[in-house]
Amino acid sequence: MARETVRGKLIAVEGLDGSGKSTQVHLLHTWLSGLGCKVFFSEWNSSEMVKGATTRGKKKQLLTPTTFSLIHATDFADRYERQILPALKGGYVVLCDRYIFTSFARDAVRGCDPAWLRRLYGFALMPDMVFYFRLPLDVAMSRIIDGRPNLKYFEAGMDMGLSSDAQESFQIFQERVMNEYDRIAEEFGLSVIDGTLGIRVQQELVRERIEHAIDLSRYRARVVR
């Protein structure tokens, strides 16, 4: 992992689809802004530069595990170098909805070499805190399947040939991703939050842990917007 001294703080959230991490990061964002902190938010797979390639690759099912991984790494590198790192150097609290651990988990399940993945993302700074929203598989499954009856091809891991039934494939795929996340949580010491708790209870825990680890008064904006 890259070593560099930056003024800002980097906080990431990770977890399966449906784990509630996006809700939590949104609440966190609101709270930090309310405290007067300079906050910057960045989301996985959101760079304009590679969007077309990702969409085309997914639609036409052109992607292999390796190119799937590399295209997400390109997206990440673009956001990292143009947004995340400059914001950190500028003294922001940077919130990331998914970070390199998403690739470590998903791409490893698709068969990419875990050591290769860690070297690929070797340029990225280790966050100051990473929250892993952990949910029992059946709960995560029902949350997603209830909300979205038509699963997308790659989302369901259909490219892996696990099952011709999207729902079944999704279940097997997500289970493997979860096992991988559990290993990663141990390897990198991620801060685990029980995703079955109520939304407010989870948010309390997140805020407590952040206040304990980070002196937020240092990240107040000097220029009031």
Place this chain on the structure above:
Amino acid sequence: MTPKRCFGNPPAGVRLGQLAGHLLVIEGADSSGRSTQVNLLSEWLERSGYAVAQVGLKRSKLVTPELDDAKKGNILSPRTMSLFYATDFYDQLENRIVPALRAGYIVIADRYIYTLMARDLVRGAEQQWLDSLYSMALVPDMVFFLQTSIRNQIERKLSLQYRLDYWESGMDLGLSPDWFDSYVRYQRKLQAVFLRLHELYKFELLNGNRSVAAIQHDLRARVGTMLSALSEEPIL
């Protein structure tokens, strides 16, 4: 038939066992006359009855439009350029090179990972990071490096395209505000890196400061020798 291998582990899901064809790589600077040689070699091989597939950089369907767009703006950092090209490379490796080799084709690559590495190294990439990035590439059966003087490169470039190219002149590196000057400096740096890579990978050096016909003659002789050694069926 020599078994194929990758520099490190193969890409996920790629089995190397049954690759019957051969992978030839021709490396060389911009405007070194490389593509002309590739085309002539390819014609000759087909006349001799070999099935030939050509690949090159930035020819994948997956990322080429985005890469072209990005190269037009000012948003491409060395790292994202590197990763874009790596995506393009593996797309072609898995979807074109490997299937063609499996079908027994001779695949001629007009540039390969060495050019990609050289460009990135000149821009400050770490060798270790690149080694890992391209560790899943197939080791070619033969790599030719067409060596041309920078003076010859410039003459070719100007006589064919009448202008210097931003990226080929390394203008992103800020070596000099003068395009000609920057081109010369950038290409010199690339040459130096290629010589370092040659120490590591032992290319077949090909003197590019000769006539097209003389280079081709030399190239065919060497490819012919290699193919008869590899396939045990004499060529021609």
